[in-house]
Amino acid sequence: MKRMRKYLIRTLLGVAAVVAAGFAATSCSDDSDSGSGVFRVEWDPTKTVHPDREGAAVLIVDGREGTSWRAEITAGADWVSFNRTAPGGQTVKTGIAGTSLAARNQYVYYWPNDTKDERHAMIRFTFDGQAPLELELTQYSTSAADDVSQTGHNLVWPEIPARKSDDAYVYVTHFALLRNQNTGVTYNARNFTMCFDKTKFAAWWVAYPLHSAYTGSGRVETWAYDPKIAAEYQANLTKSYPARNFDRGHQIPNADRSGNATMQAQTFYFSNMTPQNSSLNQNPWAALEKMARDNWMCSDTLYVVTGAYWNPGSTFATPDIDGKQCPVPNYYFKVFVRTVKGNVRQAGDRLGDYPADQLKSIGFWVENAGGQGSARSWVKSVSEVESLTGFEFFPSVPAAVKAQKDAASWGL
Numbered sequence: 301m302k303r304m305r306k307y308l309i310r311t312l313l314g315v316a317a318v319v320a321a322g323f324a325a326t327s328c329s330d331d332s333d334s335g336s337g338v339f340r341v342e343w344d345p346t347k348t349v350h351p352d353r354e355g356a357a358v359l360i361v362d363g364r365e366g367t368s369w370r371a372e373i374t375a376g377a378d379w380v381s382f383n384r385t386a387p388g389g390q391t392v393k394t395g396i397a398g399t400s401l402a403a404r405n406q407y408v409y410y411w412p413n414d415t416k417d418e419r420h421a422m423i424r425f426t427f428d429g430q431a432p433l434e435l436e437l438t439q440y441s442t443s444a445a446d447d448v449s450q451t452g453h454n455l456v457w458p459e460i461p462a463r464k465s466d467d468a469y470v471y472v473t474h475f476a477l478l479r480n481q482n483t484g485v486t487y488n489a490r491n492f493t494m495c496f497d498k499t500k501f502a503a504w505w506v507a508y509p510l511h512s513a514y515t516g517s518g519r520v521e522t523w524a525y526d527p528k529i530a531a532e533y534q535a536n537l538t539k540s541y542p543a544r545n546f547d548r549g550h551q552i553p554n555a556d557r558s559g560n561a562t563m564q565a566q567t568f569y570f571s572n573m574t575p576q577n578s579s580l581n582q583n584p585w586a587a588l589e590k591m592a593r594d595n596w597m598c599s600d601t602l603y604v605v606t607g608a609y610w611n612p613g614s615t616f617a618t619p620d621i622d623g624k625q626c627p628v629p630n631y632y633f634k635v636f637v638r639t640v641k642g643n644v645r646q647a648g649d650r651l652g653d654y655p656a657d658q659l660k661s662i663g664f665w666v667e668n669a670g671g672q673g674s675a676r677s678w679v680k681s682v683s684e685v686e687s688l689t690g691f692e693f694f695p696s697v698p699a700a701v702k703a704q705k706d707a708a709s710w711g712l
Contacts, residue, residue, distance in 0.1 A: 338362070338363075339362070339363040339364065339367070339397075339427045339430050340360075340361075340362040340363070341359055341360070341361050341362070341425050341433050341435065342359070342360050343357060343358065343359060343360070343435070343437075344357070344358035344359075344360055344405070345520070345522035345524065345565055346522050346523065346524050346538075347524070348524045348525035348526075348527050348531075349410060349437065349438065349439045349440075349527050350412075350439075350525065350527065350530075350531055351412070351413050351439060351440045351441055351442045351527060351528070351530065352412050352413070352442050352530045352531070353412055353531070354384075354409070354410065354411050354412060355409070355410055356384075356407045356408060356409045356410070357407070357408045357410065357437055358405050358406070358407055358408070359371075359405070359406040359407075359408060359423075359425070359435070360404055360405060361395070361397060361403070361404050361405075361406055361425075362397070362404065363397030363427050364397060365397055365398050365399060366396060366397065366398070367396065367397045367427050367428055367429075368394065368395075368396055368397075368427075368428040369394065369395055369396070369397060369425065369426060369427045369428065370392070370393075370394045370425075370426050371392070371393045371394070371395075371406065371423055371424070371425045371426075372391060372392045372393075372423065372424045373388075373391040373392075373408075373421060373422070373423055374422045374423065374424050375420065375421055375422040376419065376420060376421025376422060376437065377391050377421075379410055379411050379413070379419060379421065379439065380408055380409060380410045380411075380421045380437065381408075381409050382406075382407070382408065382409070383409065384409045387411050393406065397427070408421075408423065408437060410437070410439060413439045413440065413441045413442075414441075415441055416441055417441055418438055418439060418440045418441060419438070419439050419441075420436055420437065420438050420439075421436070421437040421439075422434060422435070422436055422437075423435040423436075423437065438527075439527075440527050440528050442528075442529075442530050446471065446472050446473060446528060447463070447471040448460050448471060448473055448493055449463040449471070453473070453490070453493075454695075456650070457490065457493070457507075457509075458603045458637065458650070458651040458652065458694060458696055458697065459493075459507040459508060459509060459603035459604060459605060459637075459694070460493055460507055460695075461495070461505060461507060461605060461691045461692055461693050461694075461695070462691070462692035462693075462695045464495070464690075464691065466497075468497050468498045468499045468500075469495055469496065469497060469498075469504075470495075470496040470497075470498060470529055470533070471493070471494070471495055471496075472493070472494055472496060472526070472528040472529060472571075473490060473491075473492070473493040473494075474490075474491040474492055474493075474528070474563075474566045474569075475488050475489060475490055475491060476488070476489065476491055476560060476562035476563045476566065477489070477562065478513060478514070478560060478563070479513070480513070481512070481513050490508075490509070491508065491552075491557065491563045491566050491567075492506050492507065492508035492552045492566070492567075492572075493506070493507045493508070494506045494507070494551070494571060494572070496526075496529055496533070496571050498533040499627075500608075500610060500626075500627050501533060501534055501535045501620075501624065501626050501627070502535070502571070502573065502574045502608060502626070502627070502629075503551060503571060503572065503574075503607070503608070504607055504608065504609075504689075504691070505551075505605050505606065505607035505608075505691060506551035506552045506572060506605070506606050506607065507603075507604070507605045508552050508556070508603075508604055509601045509602070509603055509604070510556055510592060510593070510596075510597050510601065510602040510603070510604050511597060511598075511599070511601045511602070512559075512597060512599070513559070514556060514557050514558075514559055514560060514563065515555070515556065515557070515558050515559045515593060515597070516558045516559025516560070517558060517559075518558050518559065518561060518564065519554065519558065519564070520554075520561045520564045520565045520568075521554070521568060522565045522568050523537060523538055523548075523568050523570070524565075524568060524569060524570070525569065525570050525571075526569035526570060526571035526572075527569075528571075529571050534570045534571055535570055535573065535620040535624060535626045536570070536620045536621050536622045536624065537570045537573050537620060537621075538621065539621050541575050541618050541619070541620060541621075541626070542618075542619060542620075542621065543575075543618045543619075544578070545577060545578050545579075546575040546576060546577065546578060546618055546628070547575075547576050547577075547578045547581040547582065548573040548575075548576075549573060549574050549575070549576025549581045549585075549632075550567055550568075550572055550573065551572050551573075551574065551606045551607065551608070552567050552572060552604075552606060553567070553586075553589045554567040554568065555589065555590075555593065556589070556592075556593065556604075574608045574628075574629050575618050575626055575628045575629070576629070576632070576668060577668050577669050577670055578670075579670035579671070580632075580666070580668065580669065580670060580672055584666075584672055584673065584674055584675060585632070585666070587674070587675065588634065588664065588675040588678075591675070591711075592604065592634075592636065595710075595711055596636060596638065596710065598638055598639070598642030598643065599642060599643045600638060600639045600641075600642050600643055600644060600645040601638065601645075602636060602637075602638045603636065603637050603638065603651070603694065604634065604635070604636055605634070605635045605693055605694075606632075606633070606634050607632070607633050607634075607689065607691070608629035608631070608632055608633075608668075609629055609630060609631040609632070609633060609688070609689055610627055610628075610629055610630055611630045611631075614627065614628075614630055616628045616630075628668065629668050630667065630668055631665060631666065631667055631668060631688075632665075632666055632668055633663065633664060633665050633666075633680075633685050633688070633689065634663065634664045635661065635662070635663040635664075635682045635685050635693045635694070636661060636662050636663075636710075637651070637659060637660070637661040637682070637694050637697055637701065637702075638659070638660065638661075639651075639654065639658055639659060639660075640657075640658055640659065640660050641658070644658070650696065651694075651696060651697065652696025652697055652698075655698075656698040656700040656701050659697060659698070659701045660701065660704060660706070660709055660710075661681070661682045661694065661697065661701050661702055661704050662679065662681075662682070662704065662705075662706075662707070662710050663679070663680040663681055663682045663684060663685040664678040664679060664680065664685075665678055665680045665684070665685055665688060666678045675712065676707060676712045679705065679707045679712065680705065681702065681703050681704055681705040682694065682701075682702035682703075682704075683699070683702045683703045684705075686702070
């Protein structure tokens with residue numbers, strides 16, 4: 301007798317992907333003894349659902365060869381279709397599972413979102429003899445309010461820098477489902493917030509919390525456009541920069557989200573990349589990131605801002621694979637803050653409410669070039685990094701904490 305289960309598959313905040321944290325696939329199981337017992341449908345995570353143009357998301361269909369299936373758009377037919385004629389042009393599609401590319405890849409076409417809100421489409425996918433799978437597709441709007449200073453999150457998230465107004469800046473935050481380690485409850489948690497510059501095709505800073513709830517041993521490498529930012533303002537980093545001395549340097553490291561597949565996939569958005577010197581990225585910068593995970597992360601949470609800095613008037617640039625000239629940062633920085641003991645915060649406590657002697661901070665500033673030595677030689681106070689960049693970090697933290705420059709207290 302067959303036992304069947306029903307799963308919910310959602311998009312990864314506008315990118316077609318499985319949303320359940322830590323799960324590589326979503327499927328129905330057939331417990332009969334004959335043949336393969338797995339039927340799986342998931343979104344191709346490399347296909348971004350752009351907010352401002354037409355495109356197609358791709359469903360990857362895996363099932364026992366020869367099994368019939370049926371897909372139906374049950375919501376969102378006003379902006380998606382199984383053919384590219386018009387929204388709602390085809391709301392039902394049938395097929396047969398197989399191993400060919402045509403059998404495995406099924407296209408769901410979408411149209412630009414000219415509203416102010418994100419929108420959702422639902423697709424019911426049913427293999428013959430199996431329970432239906434419900435899939436959700438999300439499309440964001442470029443005019444949607446996603447500025448933490450407008451939503452009020454800047455008042456409760458210690459890592460958010462003070463807002464600077466500039467027509468070139470786009471403030472976005474990415475979320476994903478995360479399981480609370482203490483209560484076991486799964487909730488929609490923040491991943492990271494960025495200040496993206498449309499003229500740099502990159503972010504000035506990316507701010508995020510670092511805690512063991514986010515880390516693990518997985519790696520989901522899905523390079524994709526950020527679905528919350530118009531593609532014209534992003535570098536095409538499907539492949540790395542043609543210039544061999546530059547890497548697609550993550551600002552929030554993918555390893556900082558290795559315990560959550562959805563969050564880790566978001567770190568591969570092109571908006572999180574800059575042209576970073578390969579030697580710097582792969583050696584001392586990576587060592588600093590590892591040190592933060594291994595030695596500084598704590599149960600009270602380590603708050604981090606990573607950023608790039610372009611000297612005023614700098615014209616140094618390198619092309620992406622489309623030939624778009626991407627300004628190369630002159631420097632990189634990191635700033636950190638946490639409680640001294642690392643295990644004293646209670647639910648509802650705000651970091652800024654703690655006295656200065658219970659908090660510690662440190663900063664780093666390094667040229668975007670090889671031969672930069674170790675992170676010990678890059679140490680700055682957070683206040684010094686503020687002066688160098690013009691950004692105000694950790695606004696709720698006392699100035700005395702941000703003036704600290706005690707490398708030894710961080711094991712350096």
